[in-house]
Amino acid sequence: MESRMLMLFMLFLFSYSVLACDTGEEIRKIHEILEHQQSQILKLQNENKLLRKKVDISNEISSTVEQTNLTPEDSEGKAVLQKRVEYPKQSTHNKHAVLQDKGAVPASEPQIVxxxxxxxxxxxxxxxxxxxxxxxxxxxxxxxxxxxxxxxxxxxxxxxxxxxxxxxxxxxxxxxxxxxxxxxxxxxxxxxxxxxxxxxxxxxxxxxxxxxxxxxxxxxxxxxxxxxxxxxxxxxxxxxxxxxxx
The missing domain is CATH 2.60.120.40 (Jelly Rolls)
Known part of the structure; x- marks a missing residue:
């Protein structure tokens, strides 16, 4: 009877030890999974920031295109901005003022003699x-x-x-x-x-x-x-x- 009890006690200790080992392994794996997920989250956050910057730059370029009436692509399909400037009708005084502001020298009309x-x-x-x-x-x-x-x-x-x-x-x-x-x-x-x-x-x-x-x-x-x-x-x-x- 005592030997049977001893065997049962030893079996209990063995089961407890195995269970404790399994639990420790699972906890370690859970930690690894959490660390991996945290790394992925940081990576996704960085990618999100980069995408936001690209979107901001794209929006700024689109706004500039709309304001200056630019064509976004040339005949070869390259991403270029070809500026088409259309001067509004101005008085002679305003035209001279624009030229002076840009540092240009207005062309004088030839004097007829x-x-x-x-x-x-x-x-x-x-x-x-x-x-x-x-x-x-x-x-x-x-x-x-x-x-x-x-x-x-x-x-x-x-x-x-x-x-x-x-x-x-x-x-x-x-x-x-x-x-x-x-x-x-x-x-x-x-x-x-x-x-x-x-x-x-x-x-x-x-x-x-x-x-x-x-x-x-x-x-x-x-x-x-x-x-x-x-x-x-x-x-x-x-x-x-x-x-x-x-």
């Missing part, structure tokens, strides 16, 4: 170094020609063209130069071979680069021994003209 003038009366035998005065200005855009002095003063720098036609009387010769400031740039020479009632016309053209303030005029370099004619008998006028190319 042109004149055409003729002598209203005939001059007899002009002396040496005599400046012809073309006192009737038919055209004077830019007001650069002075009909009282016969001189053209360049209002702006640029390339200019000048043309003159001089009608002379019979029995004589004429000698004239085109001058820029005090330098000779061209001239005309006319001769009627001492033929009675003969007339002559001589023309000259000059293309020259001028600085602002340069003066152009027509002057004799020798005394003429005949008339410089300008009348309406045959529509013959002694003329001086010029214009700016650029």
């Amino acid at each position: 042109a004149f055409s003038a003729y002598m209203s009366k005939t001059e007899d035998n002009p002396s040496s170094h005599h400046t012809l005065v073309f006192d009737i200005a038919q055209t004077n855009i830019g007001n650069a020609y002075n009909k009282y002095t016969g001189s053209f003063v360049a209002p702006v720098a640029g390339v200019y063209v000048f043309a003159l036609t001089i009608y002379s009387g019979d029995n004589g010769k004429t000698f004239f130069n085109i001058l820029v400031n005090n330098s000779v740039y061209g001239g005309t020479y006319g001769e009627t071979d001492h033929v009675c009632c003969d007339t002559d016309s001589d023309s000259g053209t000059l293309v020259v680069s001028l600085n602002q303030g340069d003066t152009v005029y027509i002057r004799s370099f020798r005394q003429a021994n005949t008339q410089i004619r300008s009348n309406d008998t045959y529509g013959s006028k002694t003329t001086f003209a010029g214009w700016k190319l650029n």
Whole structure:
């Protein structure tokens, strides 16, 4: 009887020991599972934060696209932003203000300069170094020609063209130069071979680069021994003209 009781007691101790071991193993496994789940939770939280940042960036880009009317893709399907700017109608003052704000230099419109003038009366035998005065200005855009002095003063720098036609009387010769400031740039020479009632016309053209303030005029370099004619008998006028190319 005692031996049976001893065996039962030992069996109880063995069962308890096995049960205790199994319980400890289960607890350890539960701890491992909890640690793994905690690691997964942290990983998911980090991924969630990253996704939120990407969503915020995407929303910001979409907002920018809507505000500036951008096209999100080019012809090759790449993710680019192609800006299409449409300027609203503005007054001249506002356009200049926008350009100044951006540090840009507004393009100035080219200044139109042109004149055409003729002598209203005939001059007899002009002396040496005599400046012809073309006192009737038919055209004077830019007001650069002075009909009282016969001189053209360049209002702006640029390339200019000048043309003159001089009608002379019979029995004589004429000698004239085109001058820029005090330098000779061209001239005309006319001769009627001492033929009675003969007339002559001589023309000259000059293309020259001028600085602002340069003066152009027509002057004799020798005394003429005949008339410089300008009348309406045959529509013959002694003329001086010029214009700016650029």
